[in-house]
Amino acid sequence: MQPTSDNPVNARFTDTANDAASDTASDAANGAVDSAPDSPGRPAPIRALTIASSDSGGGAGIQADLKAFARCGVHGMSAIVALTAQNTVGVNAVHECPPDFILAQLDAIFDDLPPAAIKTGMLFSEQIITTVAQALAGRDVPLVVDPVMIASSGAQLLREDAVGALVELLFPLATVITPNLMEAQALTGLGSEDRAEIAEALVAMGARGVLVTGGHGQQHIDHLYADGQHLDIPVPRYPVAATHGAGCTHSAALAACLARGLPVAQAARQAALVAASAVKHGLVGLGAGDGPVDVLDVRSMRPPTSSPAGNPAQAGQLR
Numbered sequence: 179m180q181p182t183s184d185n186p187v188n189a190r191f192t193d194t195a196n197d198a199a200s201d202t203a204s205d206a207a208n209g210a211v212d213s214a215p216d217s218p219g220r221p222a223p224i225r226a227l228t229i230a231s232s233d234s235g236g237g238a239g240i241q242a243d244l245k246a247f248a249r250c251g252v253h254g255m256s257a258i259v260a261l262t263a264q265n266t267v268g269v270n271a272v273h274e275c276p277p278d279f280i281l282a283q284l285d286a287i288f289d290d291l292p293p294a295a296i297k298t299g300m301l302f303s304e305q306i307i308t309t310v311a312q313a314l315a316g317r318d319v320p321l322v323v324d325p326v327m328i329a330s331s332g333a334q335l336l337r338e339d340a341v342g343a344l345v346e347l348l349f350p351l352a353t354v355i356t357p358n359l360m361e362a363q364a365l366t367g368l369g370s371e372d373r374a375e376i377a378e379a380l381v382a383m384g385a386r387g388v389l390v391t392g393g394h395g396q397q398h399i400d401h402l403y404a405d406g407q408h409l410d411i412p413v414p415r416y417p418v419a420a421t422h423g424a425g426c427t428h429s430a431a432l433a434a435c436l437a438r439g440l441p442v443a444q445a446a447r448q449a450a451l452v453a454a455s456a457v458k459h460g461l462v463g464l465g466a467g468d469g470p471v472d473v474l475d476v477r478s479m480r481p482p483t484s485s486p487a488g489n490p491a492q493a494g495q496l497r
């Protein structure tokens with residue numbers, strides 16, 4: 179089966195656990211639920227962690243990350259560092275979590291559910307970045323750092339006085355950073371659209387690997403520079419007015435694929451397919467601004483219609 183932009187992940191991962199997961203997903207989509215529990219004998223799921231902020235509108239941030247993890251067949255965990263009061267039009271307010279509560283979330287996760295890969299998203303302030311960097315230092319886990327700076331609505335998601343901390347404290351810990359073109363230009367001070375040149379400048383600033391995403395500018399390519407190798411990944415550019423959360427979806431899918439053990443270049447190709455598919459199914463018209471991407475294609479899904487006890491006659495009856 180060839181990977182397609184509609185079925186980017188399951189097309190490539192053909193291990194037994196994943197086959198079973200996609201069987202269950204298609205059963206659910208068809209409205210049937212098997213009465214037997216299916217946990218015994220199946221391996222524990224692969225786990226990934228997002229350290230990011232909540233988008234109350236459900237399109238970006240933690241909410242996008244957890245959906246992308248699920249889309250990639252990975253159990254998602256989250257440490258929320260800030261809450262945004264946000265919709266498709268803008269960000270009305272930001273509320274930061276206290277550092278000790280961020281650490282409490284991370285301790286709870288690392289003590290019981292150690293992740294196979296981690297991504298960071300909107301970290302907002304120097305205090306949050308310092309807290310997260312201290313918690314991640316010395317952990318031998320693949321780390322994707324998405325240097326989220328500006329929302330598609332134009333709102334500032336990283337304070338100007340926090341950029342230095344992001345570069346100095348988090349870039350050296352990252353396996354790969356995933357700026358979009360404008361973030362890459364802002365971080366380097368380069369005005370060029372040459373992603374290869376900008377990626378080299380970002381590596382010189384301390385990042386091990388750089389993936390400049392392809393949603394903006396003239397060229398429709400994600401560009402990866404890692405281990406001294408350049409890779410252009412051609413990406414589609416759908417004329418869909420619903421790209422809010424594309425960057426979060428992309429970096430979460432990249433982390434999920436690293437959690438699954440893929441090499442960075444292959445994970446980057448998969449993440450591009452996942453993000454493109456999410457844009458293709460984007461929820462145009464949801465809200466007055468740029469609608470959210472939809473990595474799960476929720477409009478094609480339905481709740482189950484037969485009862486868990488396996489008695490279709492009881493399905494859907496309210497008591």
Ligand SMILES: Nc1ncnc2c1ncn2[C@@H]1O[C@H](COP(=O)(O)OP(=O)(O)OP(=O)(O)O)[C@@H](O)[C@H]1O
Nearest residue numbers: 358391392393413414415416423424425428453454
């Ligand atoms: N119109 C589109 N059609 C197809 N894929 C897209 C489109 N826009 C973005 N993508 C894909 O989504 C991923 C993230 O791209 P982009 O450069 O837009 O990130 P971003 O600007 O950080 O996103 P966000 O809108 O969440 O801030 C890339 O792989 C990119 O190719």
Ligand SMILES: Cc1ncc(CO)c(N)n1
Nearest residue numbers: 231232233238239300329
């Ligand atoms: C919480 C949050 N994270 C990331 C983005 C970037 O899309 C956003 N708009 N909101």
